[in-house]
Amino acid sequence: MKLKFRAKETAAVISVTTLIFFTALFGITGARTIIAIPLFFFLPFYLILNNFELPAGEKIVFSFFIGLGIFSSFVYYIGILVNSVRMAIAITFAILIAAAFLIKKFRKK
Amino acid sequence: MNKKIEVIIITLLYLTTLYLWTLPIRNNQLPYGEADAASHYIIADYTSISDKPITTLPYYIDIRYAQDNFFKPHTLWYPPQYHMDLAIVQIFGGNQIIPFYIFLAILSSIIVLIVYFVIRELYGFTPAFLSAILLMFSGRDYWIYLWGQWPERISYSLTILILYCFYKYTYSCIDKSQSEEKPIYIYLTSLLLATSFLLHPMGFFHSIAALAVFTIFILIKERKLPFEIKHLSFAVIIAVLILAMFPYQSASVLIQFKEGGAERTYASISTLFTWFKTPEQNPGVPDFYFSFNAMHGLWTLPLLLLGIIFLVMRRKRQDIMLLAWLTSTYIILHRDVFGITSFLHRSLSVSAHIFAPLTAIGLLYLISFIKLKQPLKSYVKYALVAVFIILAVSLNGKAAYTTLNTAYTGFASKISMPQYNTAVWIRDNTDINSNIKLVGSVSYPQDIWENMPKIQNKYIWMKSVAQRNIEPEPEKKNRTITHFLIDYSDLIAVNHQQGIQKLQAYEQNLTNVNLIYNKENMRLYKRET
Numbered sequence: 001m002k003l004k005f006r007a008k009e010t011a012a013v014i015s016v017t018t019l020i021f022f023t024a025l026f027g028i029t030g031a032r033t034i035i036a037i038p039l040f041f042f043l044p045f046y047l048i049l050n051n052f053e054l055p056a057g058e059k060i061v062f063s064f065f066i067g068l069g070i071f072s073s074f075v076y077y078i079g080i081l082v083n084s085v086r087m088a089i090a091i092t093f094a095i096l097i098a099a100a101f102l103i104k105k106f107r108k109k
Numbered sequence: 110m111n112k113k114i115e116v117i118i119i120t121l122l123y124l125t126t127l128y129l130w131t132l133p134i135r136n137n138q139l140p141y142g143e144a145d146a147a148s149h150y151i152i153a154d155y156t157s158i159s160d161k162p163i164t165t166l167p168y169y170i171d172i173r174y175a176q177d178n179f180f181k182p183h184t185l186w187y188p189p190q191y192h193m194d195l196a197i198v199q200i201f202g203g204n205q206i207i208p209f210y211i212f213l214a215i216l217s218s219i220i221v222l223i224v225y226f227v228i229r230e231l232y233g234f235t236p237a238f239l240s241a242i243l244l245m246f247s248g249r250d251y252w253i254y255l256w257g258q259w260p261e262r263i264s265y266s267l268t269i270l271i272l273y274c275f276y277k278y279t280y281s282c283i284d285k286s287q288s289e290e291k292p293i294y295i296y297l298t299s300l301l302l303a304t305s306f307l308l309h310p311m312g313f314f315h316s317i318a319a320l321a322v323f324t325i326f327i328l329i330k331e332r333k334l335p336f337e338i339k340h341l342s343f344a345v346i347i348a349v350l351i352l353a354m355f356p357y358q359s360a361s362v363l364i365q366f367k368e369g370g371a372e373r374t375y376a377s378i379s380t381l382f383t384w385f386k387t388p389e390q391n392p393g394v395p396d397f398y399f400s401f402n403a404m405h406g407l408w409t410l411p412l413l414l415l416g417i418i419f420l421v422m423r424r425k426r427q428d429i430m431l432l433a434w435l436t437s438t439y440i441i442l443h444r445d446v447f448g449i450t451s452f453l454h455r456s457l458s459v460s461a462h463i464f465a466p467l468t469a470i471g472l473l474y475l476i477s478f479i480k481l482k483q484p485l486k487s488y489v490k491y492a493l494v495a496v497f498i499i500l501a502v503s504l505n506g507k508a509a510y511t512t513l514n515t516a517y518t519g520f521a522s523k524i525s526m527p528q529y530n531t532a533v534w535i536r537d538n539t540d541i542n543s544n545i546k547l548v549g550s551v552s553y554p555q556d557i558w559e560n561m562p563k564i565q566n567k568y569i570w571m572k573s574v575a576q577r578n579i580e581p582e583p584e585k586k587n588r589t590i591t592h593f594l595i596d597y598s599d600l601i602a603v604n605h606q607q608g609i610q611k612l613q614a615y616e617q618n619l620t621n622v623n624l625i626y627n628k629e630n631m632r633l634y635k636r637e638t
Contacts, residue, residue: 026211029204033208036201036208070300072189084160085160085200
């Protein structure tokens with residue numbers, strides 16, 4: 001029997017396996033942690049880079065590492081402005097997601 | 110092999126890596142690491158607990174790190190990104206310790222995935238997979254992860270990725286006639302370089318050296334300028350703008366860099382004939398850190414040399430990139446010949462990142478030498494790959510497992526539960542400007558990974574968790590003692606009767622104090638004002 005994998009199914013299998021792995025090792029804290037990492041440091045930058053012609057693997061890898069430097073930069077300064085890191089995380093996330101959609105719209109035009 | 114199956118295989122490999130690297134925190138869910146580790150923990154921990162980014166250092170951090178920012182004392186000495194990343198995960202994870210150490214394990218071991226990705230793109234699955242296996246057991250990475258020089262791990266890891274982006278850009282310029290230029294890669298190079306600086310400047314300098322050597326190599330090989338001036342200028346502007354966002358920290362690094370060369374001691378030229386000469390004076394790490402056998406395994410050496418020979422002989426474009434990285438690492442490790450000695454031994458840790466792919470390539474080169482017909486040659490290839498994996502797991506893997514599984518299990522190597530609980534109580538119930546004299550905790554451990562002299566893990570970590578100035582002798586530094594913390598927990602745990610009696614006598618002699626905390630053999634007295 002030949003196994004067939006599609007990209008989305010592969011991503012789903014990997015995500016669920018990773019979530020189960022961290023939940024098994026660290027409980028709900030592990031699950032929350034492993035959701036937070038891609039949510040903040042990967043997703044916004046992946047959506048931004050997805051607007052450019054790059055291979056899928058490169059988009060995934062570059063997004064995460066750019067996210068490590070840029071997401072926290074925004075949180076730091078917005079945190080000073082609004083006097084709360086928690087609020088700054090939410091605002092930064094919203095700004096970056098909005099930026100991704102704006103770039104998409106702009107590039108379509 | 111189907112690319113999606115490859116992805117599943119490398120995911121399973123990386124989850125195994127994380128299973129291994131999280132052993133210390135799973136065995137004992139209390140913070141660990143030596144003094145540097147605590148200095149990173151306190152910034153993230155203060156940020157997440159106070160819900161405020163640090164601008165001016167709080168008192169308990171300031172008394173130790175006030176002058177570490179050379180440009181603007183009393184402010185953060187590192188750019189805030191690394192610690193803010195950890196604080197974000199602490200906040201979302203809903204816990205101060207576990208999310209911190211999970212993310213730390215990921216950031217410290219992510220080189221496994223980075224090298225896999227780049228080598229997979231340039232050389233294919235097998236060398237990439239074998240490189241990843243070597244790196245998951247890399248002593249030069251997991252020892253430093255255990256000690257606590259955390260931000261530089263991820264910063265160093267970015268070098269190969271930065272080089273890869275630049276490689277993609279330069280060859281898109283050189284091959285202009287065949288395909289269009291891809292300036293996005295030089296902008297990504299710039300973004301990743303800036304990120305590397307913000308995470309830890311050491312990695313940034315390594316990456317700059319690698320880019321410089323790579324550019325020279327391409328110029329020699331291709332006899333063409335491998336970039337467009339307008340692209341390069343724009344990339345530089347992006348990087349400078351990002352670094353300018355954190356002027357105090359960026360300026361501090363520049364001052365440190367400049368002053369680092371003020372008092373120069375020059376190493377002998379003979380060191381050029383070694384990969385790294387073991388320092389005569391211990392720079393604060395054990396001798397085995399300088400041993401190739403202990404860190405990489407002597408069995409990898411012939412393959413590593415074969416890999417280098419193969420690349421030098423073949424000199425394809427991707428080979429030039431790896432050779433440039435190797436050469437730049439060699440130059441960096443010999444900067445003491447030019448009198449630049451600071452953090453030299455720390456740069457040595459990147460050896461593993463370049464040695465692993467070269468070793469894997471060496472194995473494949475060895476296989477290519479074997480003159481056999483198919484399918485016999487394929488069988489030999491699989492057999493040699495299997496032997497490689499068996500050696501990596503049984504030798505390097507066994508050492509890694511033993512070290513990570515027993516790390517910080519020594520009695521005095523990390524704070525105990527009573528000490529942690531007391532520190533949390535102190536954090537929630539005392540003034541942030543308190544000076545707390547700690548008496549009774551066992552300190553000065555001499556275990557294998559704490560064999561740097563006189564590391565005071567107990568009080569440094571109590572101080573970090575409590576977010577207050579806790580130290581054994583604050584009076585010697587002319588600080589007014591506001592509290593006395595009498596810790597019987599360690600002495601009772603080891604049944605040290607003489608020590609307990611001495612501590613009781615000390616406690617009875619305290620005057621003008623009120624007992625405000627008394628749990629788990631920990632007693633906190635507040636001094637009357």
